[in-house]
Amino acid sequence: MMKKWKGLLIGGCALVGLMMMPQSEVSAQTQTPLEQAETLIGTPYQKGGTDPKTGFDASGFIQYVYKESESFDLPRKVVDQYQIGEKVSLEKAKPGDLVYFRSLDETKDVPTHVALYAGNHEIIHSTLTQGVTKIDVSKSKYWMDRYYATKRLPATQGISDNxxxxxxxxxxxxxxxxxxxxxxxxxxxxxxxxxxxxxxxxxxxxxxxxxxxxxxxxxxxxxxxxxxxxxxxxxxxxxxxxxxxxxxxxxxxxxxxxxxxxxxxxxxxxxxxxxxxxxxLTDLKLAKEDPVVSKAATYIGEVPYVKGGTSPKEGFDTAGFTQYVYQQVLGINLPRYASGQVKAGTPVKRSDLKPGDLVFFNGASLTPAIYAGLDQVIHVTSSNGVVMTNMKTSAYWKDKYETAVRIK
Missing domain, CATH: 3.90.1720.10 (endopeptidase domain like (from Nostoc punctiforme))
Structure with a gap:
């Protein structure tokens, strides 16, 4: 499953490690993840913890320091955090990189623990026995035996600005x-x-x-x-x-x-x-180049159903809507009811529908609609007034298609 995601896992650029500043200066501006981490040393371990008030687990700590520094929004789990960024060797690690560790169980080739690299072989992480602490990882046989990988996060979030x-x-x-x-x-x-x-x-x-x-x-x-x-x-x-x-x-x-x-x-x-x-789905736009569709669309969500209604001021019933639009746009006076409108044009196959055609559904009674392209129709329902419906997917309308005609 992982292979199919390879193209999306973000490669990245180095995060620049900054020299520590006096606390008075740090408090006046957003801290880096490393600066955030330094201030949290001594915070207790808490399984599932993501907040300094209650404590942290390993991934909760890393997620917190990056989020609070507004540097990066990371997933919650270690295994998911590991999917982000590019691999680097531990020897080439820079402050801000993430260092991953695993269990000694050879059957489980996944990271189970994560730490923040602080420079000079030191890491800051939340452990079960010590909470948030800083250690020289190169001098710890326990952690070096469990070393898995080092990864560098992207320089930017990569979210589109469209x-x-x-x-x-x-x-x-x-x-x-x-x-x-x-x-x-x-x-x-x-x-x-x-x-x-x-x-x-x-x-x-x-x-x-x-x-x-x-x-x-x-x-x-x-x-x-x-x-x-x-x-x-x-x-x-x-x-x-x-x-x-x-x-x-x-x-x-x-x-x-x-x-x-x-x-x-x-x-x-x-x-x-x-x-x-x-x-x-960004191409599912109405065929507004057709004047009938363009006019009909202006009433979507704006005009309610009214029994016997034939104008936007009072409201529309189903056939009153189609009659009004065709008269206003094309000067064509359609019959008042659907039974007459279905006879007023030339029959067309569903596969040949064009924007502006009249589509008829056989619901409680024969119901007309204006075809708007891409299986969409504009019509009136008793519950919602003028609406847009996809007649291919609508649970109610998809099986009620009856016929269609083209008005010349």
């Missing part, structure tokens, strides 16, 4: 709420991305992770770009069950069930085990 990623980052910390798609309430994973794409790109996505997986362009992992969706399976249920958006630097932003909108690493062992694939 506008979509910047917009996504503004929602960091919004709480996870199952079924929610509104920052005032909270987000679930697919609701977050549906909301983000609509607000930032004007792209209307299906609602669930499973439905979002069915649209867009499938791309390989080595082709991934910021803005692409990453999908995972078998998290809280069988099958595709989680989705996030890649933001660069081996990371993705997502609404996590255990947290909130947060950032994680693709290379984390948990996400590797759940990995499904990548989809590009």
């Amino acid at each position: 506008s979509l990623v910047k917009d996504a980052m503004t929602y960091l910390g919004v709480p996870y709420v199952f079924g929610a798609a509104d920052p005032k309430v909270g987000f679930d994973c697919s609701g977050f991305l549906q909301y983000l794409f609509e607000k930032s790109l004007g792209i209307y996505l299906p609602r669930s992770a499973e439905q979002q997986w069915l649209v867009g362009e499938k791309v390989t992992l080595d082709q991934i770009q910021p803005g692409d969706f990453v999908f995972f399976s078998n998290t809280y249920k069988t099958g595709i069950s989680h989705v996030g958006m890649y933001i660069g630097g081996d990371r993705f932003i997502h609404a996590s069930r255990s947290e909130s909108v947060t950032i994680s690493y693709l290379s984390e062992s948990y996400w590797q085990e759940k990995w499904t694939g990548v989809k590009r």
